[in-house]
Amino acid sequence: MTLRVLSSGLEVPEVVRTQLADDDVAARLVGKDVTLWGPEAEAEASVRLGWLDLPATSRELLARLTGLRAELAAEGLDRVVLAGIGGSSLAAGVVCRTAGVPLVVLDTTDPGQVAAAMTDLHRTVVVVSSKSGGTVEADSHRRAFLAAFAEAGLDDTQVGRRFVVVTDPGSPLAETAAAMGARAVFLADPHVGGRYSALSAFGLVPAALAGVDVTPLLDDAADLAEHLAEPGNAALELGVAIGAGFRTGRDKIALVDGGTRGDGTRIEGFGDWVEHLVAESTGKQGRGVLPVVLESVDAPGVAAPDALLAVVGGGPVEGRPSVGVTGPLGAQFLGWEYATAVAGRVLGINPFDQPDGTGSREDTARILDGGPPDKRPVTTLGAVRLHASGGVLDGVDLSQTDGLTLALDALLAAVPPRGYLAVTAYLDRQADARAGELRAALARRSRHAVTFGWGPRFLHSTGQYHAGGPQVGVHLQLTGAVAQDLPVPDRPYSFGTLQAAQAAGDRQALADRQRPLLHLHLTDRSAGIDQVLRAAA
Incomplete structure (x- = not known):
C-alpha cells in the first residue's frame, strides 16, 4: 500500500490546480527545478532538494x-x-x-x-x-x-x-x-x-x-517516489489541499491520528513531526499554515472555522472540510515533505529557509551572557506568579478570588479574528505532562486555534511561524521552579539556567513583535499545574 489522499468538503479554487498542472510542477519538483519557488529561493533550493x-x-x-x-x-x-x-x-x-x-x-x-x-x-x-x-x-x-x-x-x-x-x-x-x-x-x-x-x-x-x-x-518511500512525477499523484493532491485551504481562508491545519492500533494505520506522534515540517516551512513573510496537533477527531478545536482537518491514517470526515491521508510511515514521510514543497509554491514562499528562526536563540545567548531581566510579577496567586506584556492584563482586576481565571479570560479575549493562542511550557515533558492538558481545556473556551508546544523544542519548529508568520498570535508561557539543578560541564551555566534563559529569550522575541503574552511561573510545579488547569476549566 502506498500513499492515498481523499478529501471531503474542501473548496479547491480552479486556479490552484490549473497553475500546478500548467507549470508541470509535479515533474519539475522531481527533476529538482530550483526555479519553482521564485528567484529569491533559487540559491537555497539548489542545496535543499536532496531529500527526493x-x-x-x-x-x-x-x-x-x-x-x-x-x-x-x-x-x-x-x-x-x-x-x-x-x-x-x-x-x-x-x-x-x-x-x-x-x-x-x-x-x-x-x-x-x-x-x-x-x-x-x-x-x-x-x-x-x-x-x-x-x-x-x-x-x-x-x-x-x-x-x-x-x-x-x-x-x-x-x-x-x-x-x-x-x-x-x-x-x-x-x-x-x-x-x-x-x-x-x-x-x-x-x-x-x-x-x-x-x-x-x-x-x-x-x-x-x-x-x-x-x-x-x-x-515504502521508494514505491511512492516512482509516482511523484505524475500529474495528480497523491502527494501532489495533499499539497493542493494544504494550498487550497490557505487560499480559501483555512490557514490552519488540524492534525489528528485516525488510525487504529494493530491495523497498520496508526502512526504514533506523527502530528509533532508534521507540525515542525509545515510550520517552519511555510511560516514566513507574514503568511503561513499553522499546524494544530489535536488529541483525537473529537478534540476541542477540530471544527475551527479557519482550519482544514487532516486525518493521518484514516479517511476524511464527512460534513467538514477535511483530508484523509493513509499509507505506511515511509510513504507518509516522503509524501508530506513533497506536499509541503508544493504548498510553498501555492503560498508563494520559500519552503526551505527559516529567516526568523534564530531570533529567540540569539536573545537566549545574550541573556546567558548578561543575566535575565529582573522583572517583578504583576501578582502572585497561590503557586503561580503572573507576568504579562503586550497589554494583555490592562484593566483586569486580579485581586478577586478567581484572578487566575480572569487572567486566562483576558488572554483568550485578546486573540484577534483568524488568530491563535500558542501555549508553550518550559517544563519536564514526563514529570509535568499534565500541563499538556491545557490545550484542550483552553480550546473548549475559544473558537480560535489553540496549540501546545514543549520548550525549547518548539523553538526549532513553530518558533519560526510565531516570528515570521502572520502576527495574530497570543501567547501563554509556563515556566517552573527547579527543585534540583544539573550543571552543564565546562560551561558557566546549568541546565536550569539555560532553560530559564531560553524562556526569557522567547519572551523577548515576542515582546519585540508586540505580541500579547501571559507568563505563568509555577513556584511549585505540581500545585501550579493543578491551579492553572482548574482556572482554565
Whole structure:
C-alpha cells in the first residue's frame, strides 16, 4: 500500500490546480527545478532538494547500521538515548513509537528530565544528533553524559565508544566526535534540510540502533517516489489541499491520528513531526499554515472555522472540510515533505529557509551572557506568579478570588479574528505532562486555534511561524521552579539556567513583535499545574 489522499468538503479554487498542472510542477519538483519557488529561493533550493533521493541513497546506511546494532548488542548496550532537537530527533521518535521500540528522546534542557535520562548507564549508548553541529541543547547533553560515564568509572576510550554521532560533513560536531573517539560517525547529506531529513541518517540511525528494521521505511518511500512525477499523484493532491485551504481562508491545519492500533494505520506522534515540517516551512513573510496537533477527531478545536482537518491514517470526515491521508510511515514521510514543497509554491514562499528562526536563540545567548531581566510579577496567586506584556492584563482586576481565571479570560479575549493562542511550557515533558492538558481545556473556551508546544523544542519548529508568520498570535508561557539543578560541564551555566534563559529569550522575541503574552511561573510545579488547569476549566 502506498500513499492515498481523499478529501471531503474542501473548496479547491480552479486556479490552484490549473497553475500546478500548467507549470508541470509535479515533474519539475522531481527533476529538482530550483526555479519553482521564485528567484529569491533559487540559491537555497539548489542545496535543499536532496531529500527526493533519500529512498535510494539512504540504503547505503543499512548494512552499516545492522552491523553496528549487533556490535552494541554484543556488548550489552541495548538502551539508546537520542540527544537532539527538532529535525534531529522528531522523525526517529515517530519511527520508534510507531514500532513500539523504546527510544529515550532527549530534546529538552529541563534539568529534571535530563537527569531522568541519565540512568542505566551500564547499558546506554548516546546518539548525538545535530545538523549544524552547534546546537546548544545537544552539546549540553553530550557534556553531561561524558561526565556521567566518567563518574561511572569508564576510562576515556570506553566513554568515547558510548557515543554515536550524526551530523553534516565539516560541522564542529564532526571534529568533536573524532577528538572524543566516538564509536561511529554518520555524515548526513548536506543537501537535505533538517525538517526534510526523516529518511536520512538523522531519522534512520537512532531508530535502527534502538531496534527498528528501517528497511521498510525506504521501501515504502521508494514505491511512492516512482509516482511523484505524475500529474495528480497523491502527494501532489495533499499539497493542493494544504494550498487550497490557505487560499480559501483555512490557514490552519488540524492534525489528528485516525488510525487504529494493530491495523497498520496508526502512526504514533506523527502530528509533532508534521507540525515542525509545515510550520517552519511555510511560516514566513507574514503568511503561513499553522499546524494544530489535536488529541483525537473529537478534540476541542477540530471544527475551527479557519482550519482544514487532516486525518493521518484514516479517511476524511464527512460534513467538514477535511483530508484523509493513509499509507505506511515511509510513504507518509516522503509524501508530506513533497506536499509541503508544493504548498510553498501555492503560498508563494520559500519552503526551505527559516529567516526568523534564530531570533529567540540569539536573545537566549545574550541573556546567558548578561543575566535575565529582573522583572517583578504583576501578582502572585497561590503557586503561580503572573507576568504579562503586550497589554494583555490592562484593566483586569486580579485581586478577586478567581484572578487566575480572569487572567486566562483576558488572554483568550485578546486573540484577534483568524488568530491563535500558542501555549508553550518550559517544563519536564514526563514529570509535568499534565500541563499538556491545557490545550484542550483552553480550546473548549475559544473558537480560535489553540496549540501546545514543549520548550525549547518548539523553538526549532513553530518558533519560526510565531516570528515570521502572520502576527495574530497570543501567547501563554509556563515556566517552573527547579527543585534540583544539573550543571552543564565546562560551561558557566546549568541546565536550569539555560532553560530559564531560553524562556526569557522567547519572551523577548515576542515582546519585540508586540505580541500579547501571559507568563505563568509555577513556584511549585505540581500545585501550579493543578491551579492553572482548574482556572482554565
